[in-house]
Amino acid sequence: MEFVRKWVQTVAGFLMNGYWLFPWTRNIYQGPLKVLCAPGLNCYSCPAATTCCPLGALQQLLGGVRLAIASGQYFFGWYIVGAMGLMGGFLGRMICGWACPFGFCQELLHKLPSPKFEIPRGLRHLKFAILLLFVILLPLLAVDEFGLGSPWFCKYICPAGTLEAGVPLLILQPGLRETIGFLFFSKFVIMTAFIAWAVMASRPFCRVACPLGAFYALFGKVRAVRLRLDAHKCTNCNACHQVCPMGVKFNESPDDTECIACLACMHQACKFDAISLEFCGLPLTGARGKRLAATEKTG
Amino acid sequence: MSENRKPGRKPDQTIDKAPLWLSLFFLALLLIGIAIDEPGRVLEQARQICLSCIGVG
Numbered sequence: 001m002e003f004v005r006k007w008v009q010t011v012a013g014f015l016m017n018g019y020w021l022f023p024w025t026r027n028i029y030q031g032p033l034k035v036l037c038a039p040g041l042n043c044y045s046c047p048a049a050t051t052c053c054p055l056g057a058l059q060q061l062l063g064g065v066r067l068a069i070a071s072g073q074y075f076f077g078w079y080i081v082g083a084m085g086l087m088g089g090f091l092g093r094m095i096c097g098w099a100c101p102f103g104f105c106q107e108l109l110h111k112l113p114s115p116k117f118e119i120p121r122g123l124r125h126l127k128f129a130i131l132l133l134f135v136i137l138l139p140l141l142a143v144d145e146f147g148l149g150s151p152w153f154c155k156y157i158c159p160a161g162t163l164e165a166g167v168p169l170l171i172l173q174p175g176l177r178e179t180i181g182f183l184f185f186s187k188f189v190i191m192t193a194f195i196a197w198a199v200m201a202s203r204p205f206c207r208v209a210c211p212l213g214a215f216y217a218l219f220g221k222v223r224a225v226r227l228r229l230d231a232h233k234c235t236n237c238n239a240c241h242q243v244c245p246m247g248v249k250f251n252e253s254p255d256d257t258e259c260i261a262c263l264a265c266m267h268q269a270c271k272f273d274a275i276s277l278e279f280c281g282l283p284l285t286g287a288r289g290k291r292l293a294a295t296e297k298t299g
Numbered sequence: 300m301s302e303n304r305k306p307g308r309k310p311d312q313t314i315d316k317a318p319l320w321l322s323l324f325f326l327a328l329l330l331i332g333i334a335i336d337e338p339g340r341v342l343e344q345a346r347q348i349c350l351s352c353i354g355v356g
């Protein structure tokens with residue numbers, strides 16, 4: 001199953017970044033696909049990006065809400081929040097585990113040999129504060145003399161933007177290099193810190209700072225696709241703790257908002273068939289899935 | 300004990316409709332956005348290099 005997930009992550013990454021003419025055009029993709037909302041964190045100023053970043057688009061809409069209203073357009077982010085909510089309602093944070101290019105990058109970085117550390121559990125709450133403050137309140141309320149807000153999360157924090165857009169565009173467009181200053185360097189430090197942290201800890205950005213992950217986490221208890229624990233079968237052997245990339249103790253908190261439904265606990269850890277996957281309460285896998293995984297292993 | 304842990308629950312006996320209602324709600328938001336041409340504005344923004352995103356804006 002891990003093999004399948006890696007393939008899905010790769011394909012999703014390519015679909016969201018499918019514009020490979022950029023080395024020649026030296027610009028970003030400007031075609032109609034950019035109206036589509038990427039499910040995961042993927043900067044739309046990345047030269048290869050074919051879709052728009054939901055967080056970037058939402059901040060831009062909220063920042064421009066006063067001007068939009070003044071011109072009779074009620075752009076409050078309906079389309080973006082609708083698209084994000086639709087994906088969240090069906091899959092929740094499964095998107096983080098299966099279709100987020102930045103999450104995938106962090107997984108690959110974590111494979112590099114290095115000492116590995118746990119992330120303190122309390123830090124997980126920070127991403128909700130970032131969502132509220134940097135994605136919603138500041139773009140909406142901190143406006144300039146023209147009534148225009150800034151995309152605060154993109155501007156001051158987003159390491160994906162620096163990695164996928166900032167660095168490549170500075171290489172492609174030499175003219176931009178003259179404009180970089182403190183802001184770019186501070187973002188570069190944030191990006192480097194998260195990259196180094198991702199080598200030493202599993203998915204630190206997803207667990208601590210990602211506002212998109214925080215939004216999808218709100219659907220932890222009401223998403224259509226979710227994992228279920230059968231308390232009759234669970235022996236509390238705690239094997240699921242060892243494999244979880246998000247630090248979830250599944251047998252203790254099966255509705256944990258951090259779960260990205262990577263299925264590692266179900267397929268790699270639980271020997272008692274106590275974990276199953278469901279769609280709106282209807283079983284998708286379970287005993288049968290487990291048998292299939294065992295058959296796959298024995299070839 | 301959370302609902303997810305309840306012993307003896309037969310998952311194939313009930314359909315959990317909450318995610319479907321929630322998705323329907325967000326679908327409605329999405330359609331409102333399309334009706335007022337919000338995607339046009341999103342496209343307009345996404346076609347330009349976001350200088351803030353790359354840290355030079």
Ligand code: SF4
Nearest residue numbers: 244259260262263265
């Ligand atoms: S609880 Fe299981 S499915 Fe969820 S993230 Fe951890 S290992 Fe993956």
